[in-house]
Amino acid sequence: MMMSICIDLTKYLQELKQERKTYLMEAKKAQQSLESTYKQLDSSKKRFEREWREAERAAQYAEKTDQDINATKADVEKAKQQAHMRAHIAEECKNDYAAQLQKFNKEQNQFYFNDMPLIFNKLQDLDEKRVRKLAQGYILFSDTEKHVMPIIGKCLEGITKAGTNVNERNDSMVVIEQNKSGFERPGDLEFEDYSQGINRASSDSSLGTPKGPMELLGKNRSKNFWIFSKRSKLSPSTLPPFSTPPAPSPANGPPSPKFGRDPLSYCLKEINKTVKPRISSFRTLRRSPTVTEDFGHLPPEQRRKRLQQKLEEICKELQKEVDQSEALGKMKDVYEKNPQMGDPASLASQISQTSQNIERLRGELNKYETWLAEAGGRGDTLRYKAHTFNNNGAHDVHSPDGAHSDESTPDPSQAIYAEFDDDFEDEELTAPIGKCTAMYNFPGASEGTISMQEGEVLAVVEEDKGDGWTRVRRSNGDEGYIPTSYVTIALNK
Numbered sequence: 001m002m003m004s005i006c007i008d009l010t011k012y013l014q015e016l017k018q019e020r021k022t023y024l025m026e027a028k029k030a031q032q033s034l035e036s037t038y039k040q041l042d043s044s045k046k047r048f049e050r051e052w053r054e055a056e057r058a059a060q061y062a063e064k065t066d067q068d069i070n071a072t073k074a075d076v077e078k079a080k081q082q083a084h085m086r087a088h089i090a091e092e093c094k095n096d097y098a099a100q101l102q103k104f105n106k107e108q109n110q111f112y113f114n115d116m117p118l119i120f121n122k123l124q125d126l127d128e129k130r131v132r133k134l135a136q137g138y139i140l141f142s143d144t145e146k147h148v149m150p151i152i153g154k155c156l157e158g159i160t161k162a163g164t165n166v167n168e169r170n171d172s173m174v175v176i177e178q179n180k181s182g183f184e185r186p187g188d189l190e191f192e193d194y195s196q197g198i199n200r201a202s203s204d205s206s207l208g209t210p211k212g213p214m215e216l217l218g219k220n221r222s223k224n225f226w227i228f229s230k231r232s233k234l235s236p237s238t239l240p241p242f243s244t245p246p247a248p249s250p251a252n253g254p255p256s257p258k259f260g261r262d263p264l265s266y267c268l269k270e271i272n273k274t275v276k277p278r279i280s281s282f283r284t285l286r287r288s289p290t291v292t293e294d295f296g297h298l299p300p301e302q303r304r305k306r307l308q309q310k311l312e313e314i315c316k317e318l319q320k321e322v323d324q325s326e327a328l329g330k331m332k333d334v335y336e337k338n339p340q341m342g343d344p345a346s347l348a349s350q351i352s353q354t355s356q357n358i359e360r361l362r363g364e365l366n367k368y369e370t371w372l373a374e375a376g377g378r379g380d381t382l383r384y385k386a387h388t389f390n391n392n393g394a395h396d397v398h399s400p401d402g403a404h405s406d407e408s409t410p411d412p413s414q415a416i417y418a419e420f421d422d423d424f425e426d427e428e429l430t431a432p433i434g435k436c437t438a439m440y441n442f443p444g445a446s447e448g449t450i451s452m453q454e455g456e457v458l459a460v461v462e463e464d465k466g467d468g469w470t471r472v473r474r475s476n477g478d479e480g481y482i483p484t485s486y487v488t489i490a491l492n493k
Contacts, residue, residue, distance in 0.1 A: 001144050005137045012133050016126060023122050030115045037104045044100040048093035055086035294371045299469055299481045301448030307372045314368065318361040325354045429477070432459035434491035436472060442486050450480025458482075460489060 062079035065071045295303045328351050335344040437457050444451030450472065452458065461479060462471035469481040470489065 001141060004144075005140055009133065009137055012130075016130055020123065020126055023119050023126070027116065027119045030111055030119075034104075034107055034111045037100075037107050041097075041100040041104045044093070044097040048090070048097040051086070051090040051093045055083070055090040058083040058086040296467060299446055299448040300375060300467065300471075301481065302446060303467075304372065304375045305447075307368055307375060311365065311368050311372065314361055314365050318358065318365065321354055321357045321361060325351070325358065328354060429473075430461055432461055432473065432492075433463065434460040434489060436460050436470065436487040436489040438482075438487050440486050442482055444480060444482070448481055450474070450478060450482060452482055452486075458487075460491065463491075 058079075062076070062083040065079040066076050295306045298306060328347055331342075332344045332347050332351070335342045335347070435457060436459075438452045438454055441454050442449075442452045452472075458472040458474060460470060461473050464470045464484040468484055470484045470487065471479065471481050472487075473479045
């Protein structure tokens with residue numbers, strides 16, 4: 001069916017599409033030609049109308065000039081000549097309009113009575129060929145199905161016969177024969193009379209039952225022996241069929257000893273072992289948010305503090321690397337002046353490593369300064385711009401001779417005042433921009449957050465900036481951040 005029907009129909013469909021596209025292009029060209037002729041007709045018609053009005057106006061002006069007693073003969077002649085010329089031009093436009101009209105009518109008749117009917121007939125023939133080809137495909141499909149039906153019917157008869165010949169009794173007996181243990185039933189237990197001082201070491205029956213499971217009874221006198229008990233520790237070679245799975249092939253090695261117990265209880269224990277750690281891990285995932293490098297998982301205030309702390313650590317590491325770079329540079333100069341003290345080339349790897357560390361720390365410093373600016377940190381430019389370094393690896397705040405420059409060294413008191421200004425800058429209460437109603441309880445345990453109860457109404461001080469937190473204020477003046485998804489917000493218009 002794929003070769004004779006599907007592929008053949010697909011190829012024929014592509015041919016029909018191409019042929020249909022050709023006919024539609026012919027119709028489009030004929031329509032564009034008719035539209036072009038109509039535009040020429042409309043243009044000649046407007047020109048004839050315009051020139052005819054000018055001719056009438058010129059004739060009226062010539063008649064008016066002829067009747068005017070103050071007009072000279074030259075004026076009258078000029079007006080008559082102008083009227084005659086305008087009438088001649090109008091007559092030419094009239095003839096042109098008539099010719100264009102005759103041409104358009106001819107082309108319009110050709111379009112509607114010859115061209116378009118011919119194209120439509122071609123499209124009709126094309127569609128009829130398509131239907132005829134599709135009908136042939138249906139017939140071929142039906143013939144193929146009829147040819148395959150006897151084979152399918154024979155297969156179905158075989159399935160029915162196999163289902164009829166199923167003997168459940170024989171099947172169950174085959175399974176029993178394959179998995180029976182071969183154990184003999186144990187004999188009766190003897191009475192042990194402890195009142196006569198008899199303490200037998202074994203509990204063999206008087207009928208001389210074969211050893212095997214009875215040996216376990218001798219080792220575990222205080223416990224009853226049951227074949228289906230999960231406490232019976234039988235070897236894999238002596239296990240009954242319901243306490244062990246079928247023995248694997250020798251290629252798979254000996255069976256695992258942990259299957260010696262009841263399979264149901266063993267499976268339940270294994271499931272319990274695997275489920276509990278997963279549950280605890282899911283709880284951990286739920287309680288602890290994903291920690292990101294820019295501390296975006298923290299509330300805004302806490303995030304700013306962590307970013308500032310990280311910046312201070314990076315600056316300290318950068319200062320160490322700069323000092324080490326200066327020391328290596330001085331050592332290299334000493335070696336170059338006094339070669340007997342050492343080889344300057346031996347310091348190249350250390351200098352290169354130190355330079356790479358400095359570049360890396362500078363990149364991290366710029367990255368965290370950018371994040372701190374996004375978090376809305378104030379006064380950080382004053383605090384961290386002093387940690388920028390020049391190309392020689394030295395502080396900008398140091399002069400070349402090692403002394404501090406008065407211009408670049410900030411006054412410690414000014415820095416302290418700047419920090420105090422930063423700390424107390426937020427004390428001025430900003431006007432609320434709206435209200436919000438809590439939909440859920442929020443404990444507000446993290447630094448910078450505020451607790452709220454379901455149904456509580458709070459004033460919105462600062463909108464969510466995309467980090468999922470909104471700054472609010474209570475009526476008593478307490479301010480803090482809350483999750484935006486925990487409240488419904490109504491901003492002032």
